[in-house]
Amino acid sequence: MVWTGTWVAERLGVELLGDEKLPDLLGLALRRNPKRAHLLVSNVLGKHVPQRPGVVHGSGYELGVRVRELLGDAETARSVVLGYAETATGLGHSVADGLGSAPYLHSTRRPVEGAATAGGFEESHSHATSHLLLPEDPALLAAPGPLVLVDDEFSTGNTVLNTIRDLHERYPRERYVIVALVDMRSAADLGRLEAFGREIGARTDLVAGATGTVRLPDGVLAKGQALVAAQETAAVSGSAFASVSVPRQPRGPRTGSVPAAVPVRVGLGWPAGVPDGGRHGFTPAHAVALNDALPAMAERLTEALGGARRVLVLGFEELMYAPLRLALALERAGTDVRYSTTTRSPVLAVDDPGYAIRTRLVFPAHDEPADGPGERYAYNVAGGGFDAVVAVVDSVADTPELHAPDGLLAQLAAHIPHVVLAVVPSYVPQASYVSQAPEAPERSSMLPEPLRGPAFSSYAPEEVGWLLQDLSDVELEAPTEEREEAIQSGGAHYAESLPVEYQPTERYQELYASALDASAARIARAVGTVTETVLAERGPRPVLVSLARAGTPVGALMRRWAQHRHGLELPHYAVSIVRGRGIDANALRWLAEHHDPADVVFVDGWTGKGAITRELSDALDEFDGFVPEIAVLADPGSCVRTYGTREDFLIPSACLNSTVSGLISRTVLRADLVGPHDFHGAKFYRELAGADVSTAFLDAVAARFDEVADAVDTEVKELLAADRTPTWEGWAAVERISEEYGIHDVNLVKPGVGETTRVLLRRVPWKILAKRGAGADLAHVRLLAEQRGVPVEEVDELPYSCVGLIHPRFTRGATGADGKAVVSQ
Secondary structure (H helix, E strand, O other): OOOOOHHHHHHHOOEEEEOOOHHHHEEEEEOOOOOOOEEEEEOOOOOOOOEOHHHHHHHHHHHHHHHHHHHHHHHHHOOEEEEOOOOOHHHHHHHHHHHOOOOEEEOEOOOOOOOEOOEEEEOOOOOOOEEEEOOOOOOOOOOOOOEEEEEEEEOOOHHHHHHHHHHHHHOOOOEEEEEEEEEOOOHHHOOHHHHHHHHHOOEEEEEEEEEEEEEOOOOHHHHHHHHHHHHHHHHHHOOHHHHOEEOOOOOOOOEOOEOOOOOEEEOOOOOOOOOOOOOOOEOHHHHHHHHHHHHHHHHHHHHHHOOOOEEEEEEEOOEOHHHHHHHHHHHHOOOEEEEEEEEOOOOOOOOOOOOOOOOEEEEEOOOOOOOOOOEEEEEOOOOOOOOEEEEEEEHHHOOHHHHOOOOHHHHHHOOOOEEEEEEEOOOOOOHHHHOOOOOOOEOOOOOOOOEOOOOOOOOOOOOOEEOOEEOOOOOOEEOHHHHHHHHHHOOOOHHHOEEOOOOOOHHHHHHHHHHHHHHHHHHHHHHHHHHHHHHHHHOOOOEEEEEOOOHHHHHHHHHHHHHHHHOOOOOEEEEOEEOOOEEOHHHHHHHHHHOOHHHEEEEEEEOOOOHHHHHHHHHHHHOOOOOOOEEEEEOOOOOOOEEEEOOOOOOHHHOOOHHHOOOEOOOEOOOOOOOOOOOOEEOEOHHHHHHOOHHHHHHHHHOOHHHHHHHHHHHHHHHHHOOOOOOOHHHHHHHHHHHHOOOOOHHHEEEOHHHHHHHHHHOOEEEEEEEOOOHHHHHHHHHHHHHHOOOEEEEOOOOOOEEEEEOOOOOOOOEOOOOOEOOOO
16 A cells, blocks of 8 residues: 555655554645645544544544543543544544543534633634634533543644643643644654643643654745645646546536436434534433434434445534444444545645545535635545445534535535435533523624634734624725825715725835845844733733734734744734724624633734824723733834834835735725624735735744844843833824924824835825935835825934825815925826
């Protein structure tokens, strides 16, 4: 047999080292991911690779037996098992079966109306990151016995440590046991688990089916990304590769005149009161009731299969255990059966015996997911030689999308002669249990989960969750002059429309690239300084909330610094704040439901005159617990206590608009689009993907973290000992300039490099005041001013590098305060 990691290993030089049985357990595939292009594909998990159900269940069951031997009977009787969504929900349940008497719960990415939240955490490396814990019985996680955490792979340990840290603060206990099919930690990560246990004062054990590591050559990430891109290009252009990655579209007849299969629905007779899985908890009593009902359900399936010889039982995302047990019952009844499930994870398919993912089916989500519509996948199903497939979904996912011409059932019917649909009733938590959990805030049925890339923004999903609504399909752009006239006349607020996105010239793009190269280390130092200051003063687990959109690249960089220097996986969200209208109140409510408001740290790119700082402080008067302060990269106006620097220097992310901010527009607040229960809106400019440098900007700055680390440590010590009380020097300067130039409106005076750039890109500029001798930091400002015909006036005694003046009392035929007509292009 050819090892299913050969294709990747030969092309990227990846080596799998460790136990002899590792190649039997794991193959390799490729995926589009900014952190790790390769993917370890388990052959015994039942997710990507169809496998005999006895092997899948047995792999978890045997690990559960080992945990029972480790804990002893008394501690096993007090233990609770927790599995991870989506990949390890069935594995965790199988481990619980091996323990024999332990209740089981798995995390979920599906919010359930009325269910109380007992915790949550972020999974940094996953395609979709936010996990919720929704036990029906609030006492389940509060019990003091051992907590057994189950995942398919234990690599860096970040996900597990995030979970334990979150739960230990709520429900402290003395012992944790981590269970994984494979322990793939690097030498650098081997001591983290024990050190973490000492830190929290609890024993931590690890039980794994096999041990090894992945050796990656230098440059493997870039090489892997290039290989993925090349294969995807080949698929689009119609090469042989395209025939194995099945597109999301209706399929015609399979061969000749043989029509595609018509799905047949079968009634399972699922036992009343038994949950469909561990989303809200699964007790030993539930296990007994399910075991009693399985033989009769297997008979119904056997009859519906009509004597098919080779059968696939296909589960659905988090719904892994119920279809696994049905498949196991069929296998024990003598059917030749394999088991796998659909998934949210996008993986490249290559039709080669030495590659783990040979084919893929692509279809739209069919369960109304909280993060919005998107593609879903079924791997190694097409071409698997199956005579029949049993698609098992829960009733929430039995939707029109499932039955649509491009839905999952149609995709299966195009490749497998006999399709059976089995629907398990979605379990609804009892209201009596929910009412017993006053300490856990109820989830609001009105507020959706954060939007994440790639469905919304070009950032990777772990970089940021946007607490916004998607207005991409709404025409919001207006000519700059029309917007300015409406804003200054009082006819419209600036947040009710969007400026036309500036498309940089080749010369301007060269200036941006040069500026980034020259200032990346200085930005990295400021990022490190502000992040370390936050960690020192606000605790080790802050929740970063950036003010969209200028603050979002800074929040993403702060998150990366915390991960790089300390192994912390900090949550990061982006919210809207609008001058004169306040911060998005619904976003604050969402944050309060999911996190301690005291942990929230608001992040912005820079301060100008401090208007947003004051806006935030005023807005938070109505909300308890939030700290009304902003952490910024640069504070030239001396408006905040927490900053990376008070120099007014060029931050390259200020040079561009959406193309350096995840392709997201400035935020929009308009009554006909944003209702009382909606988040503020924004647009995702997918059409600008060819010019996008958002991730490249983050990568360029993060690459300089190590070289500035010592300087950051020194600077933070000095800052923590210094008096950082804001002087509001910038506000005083703005008031003086407003009067000296006859403007008489501080809102039309935009101080600092970042704000001046915004004036040139989005407003009608009148003139630019440049500090004499400011130099290269203003090269892009001078170019933009030249392109728009705006004079640049050099002045002395300016606390900023430059100040942008918006054309005062503007109408399209008006003159400014100096009597000169505006020039606009």
